[in-house]
């Protein structure tokens with residue numbers, strides 16, 4: 001008997017957009033729509049509270065990784081929820097992030113005004129590295 005692919009190998013809860021691009025869990029609305037450059041706030045909160053990866057929605061382990069711009073890394077504040085280091089790298093290589101910061105833990109910063117975005121702050125930076133986009 002021939003089987004095609006391992007059903008456990010792929011992301012649990014992500015939608016393939018074609019090629020290697022996958023719509024991250026944190027960017028996907030309940031109906032499956034979304035944009036890879038927009039974080040869906042309830043998903044971001046869910047990732048933080050349930051400690052699941054913002055890309056693949058599997059449980060997080062330590063260390064966790066954050067992806068963002070150089071400004072995000074300088075400010076130690078990120079909009080995209082925590083990810084597995086490999087998921088962060090896969091996401092960053094799609095050209096969506098300039099830096100990856102790994103940490104042992106993080107805080108979620110609730111919006112100061114109603115309707116504002118949530119943010120994430122690594123509380124002990126283990127490593128910070130620029131991302132070289134795959135060409």
Ligand SMILES: [Zn+2]
Pocket residue numbers: 053054055056057058083084087
């Ligand atoms: Zn992941």
